[in-house]
Amino acid sequence: MTRADEAFPSIRLVNIREISLLNNPARFDEQYNFRIKFEAIAPLAEDLEWRLIYVGSAKSEEYDQELDSCMVGPIPAGINAFDFSAPAPAHHLLPSLEPEEILGVTVIIITASYRDKEFVRVGYYVNTYYEEEELRENPPPNVQWEKLYRNVLIEKPKVTRFQNPWDSIIQSTPFDTPIPNEQIAQSDQNLSTEMFSAPLPPPVQKVVSGYDGSGGMEVDQEVVS
16 A cells, blocks of 8 residues: 555656747737647646746846736646736846947746645747848947847746645545556656756846747757656
8 A cells, every 4th residue: 555645755746848938029018929738647636836937137036027927727637728827027127238238149938836835947048139131230239128039948948846735635545545557657748848957047048149039049958857
């Protein structure tokens, strides 16, 4: 017999299958329009909370902006999908409005929580740039927000998972009948091959040389844990 407190903490009851950004690239001040697809191995008693965070500075979390959050539920077993839109970061909350601090690479993070306990976060590099070649080569001293663009490296997520007791499953599953390992394994096999477990490094707050917003931004080598 397997005790629940030994078996269940390692179970990933909710697995993200796909995250797409419907407007990418886009102007810096446009809202983010995500479509998130995830799989639940079993129904959840309460809603999932999703948040989008913009990292304003690599030096301090003080400048992180929570752009929006939403509650999704009820959650049945199987594949679930929803659209998540959030506004662009507020200019006045950024740590600096100097062009060398705005242009370049930063990070956005999508987090998911159950019963106020975060169980996964997905980070993406974001490059901020001028589309016009003249502005890229000679950035004006004051940021021209209406001409500023962003490109999220949506194909290269950095995923960090956290243990969660998933108490609704513990309460509804007898100690001697835990969720079969083969069911968990099958769920893992269905995950997108682009998703991998790795911490997200700090953003680089400077212009990426030669980057024009068309893709190909250099990032860390993917690490599979």
